[in-house]
Amino acid sequence: MSPPASAGRTAAVALPGRVLRADGASALVITSRGSLRAGSNTSVSRQAGLTAPPVTGDWVTLLHDPNSGTNVTGILPRQSTLVRQGAGQATGAHTLAANMDFVVITQALDRTLSLQRITRIVVRMLVAGWESGATPVVVLTKADLCSDAEETAHALAAECPGVEVIVTSSETGEGLDRLSALACNDRTLALLGASGAGKSTLVNALAGTEVQTTGNVRVGDAKGRHTTTARSLVLLPESGVLLDTPGLRSLGLWSGEEGMTKTFSDIESLAVECRFADCRHETEPGCAVQAGIGGGEISPARAESWRKLQKELAYQEKRKNVRERREEDRRFTKLYKSIQSTNKKKR
Secondary structure, rough: OOOOOOHHOOOOOOEEEEEEEEEEOEEEEEOEEEEEEEOOHHHHHHHHOOOOOOOOOEEEEEEEEEOOEEEEEOOOOOOOOEEOOOOOOEEEEEEEEOOOOOOEEEOOOOOOOHHHHHHHHHHHHHHHHHHHOOOOEEEEOHHOOOOOOHHHHHHHHHOOOOOEEOOOOOOOOOOOHHHHHHOOOOEEEEEEEEOOHHHHHHHHHHOOOOOOOOOOOOOOOOOOOOOOOOOEEOOOOOEEEEEOOOOOOOOOOOOHHHHHHOHHHHHHHHHHOOOOOOOOOOOOOOOOOHHHHHHHOOOOOHHHHHHHHHHHHHHHHHHHHHHHHHHHHHHHHHHHHHHHHHHHOOO
């Protein structure tokens, strides 16, 4: 939708808006004048000081000019940011979405996964969810295809203290009222999960119409195809916003200090009571974590997840430090060459 002709042919018009979908060098933005396609890597954007493109969920400022079109000129401060490690061997941060109130971690119940495997998947996403600054919620989908959905939810809740676990079925409508309640007062719910977890079906059920394409999962391993190909906002008919995301094959943690503290608050509180400050919580004498495992306060699987994620984040921090040193070396080399070149010209 283009700005109305009355917007003016000579004067630029400034507009606030929210990014419905980010597409590299441009973004689809919802404004009081409708949905506008805005450039985010243009001379106008760069002159306004924009150094990085917006992501889905960002609140932005736009400038519409008859000569240069509509351009993103600023990104408002984010209240929450969902970040993952760049895919592959990349060590950079990849921002998935912004300004969510809840991160809805979806896990399908139609798959033959053990509770231990489900817990490992969910806990990793919980760390990212808490780290984002939003509140994570676990949603178990396709409950109509599982005979022990409530038992699984109860067991999972015990492994995720302080996090609400909701059982849902888009077929029967179970649990949808609770999700609608979370989205009230114009809150934003970001859906996170693997392909085939039922995110698109959940979006359609909450929206009351088919706004996202859905696909079947493979019979052999219950894995789904990527039916959602881009992160996008879906406005709910009464109140609230859903932020649908493509299925994640893996979620590499970029940072997690706060996320780990909130996800493993029970273990972290015990760890400070260990006899030695550098306790690895394995075989050291006076280890409060091992005592907690032995006394049944903490499950061995939960403690193992905690250790593995700690090691992963420590390794990630080392990679970041190496990257920062290399970037600093490149900046110094560039500066040195610039000075050398200037001195040669003076001679």
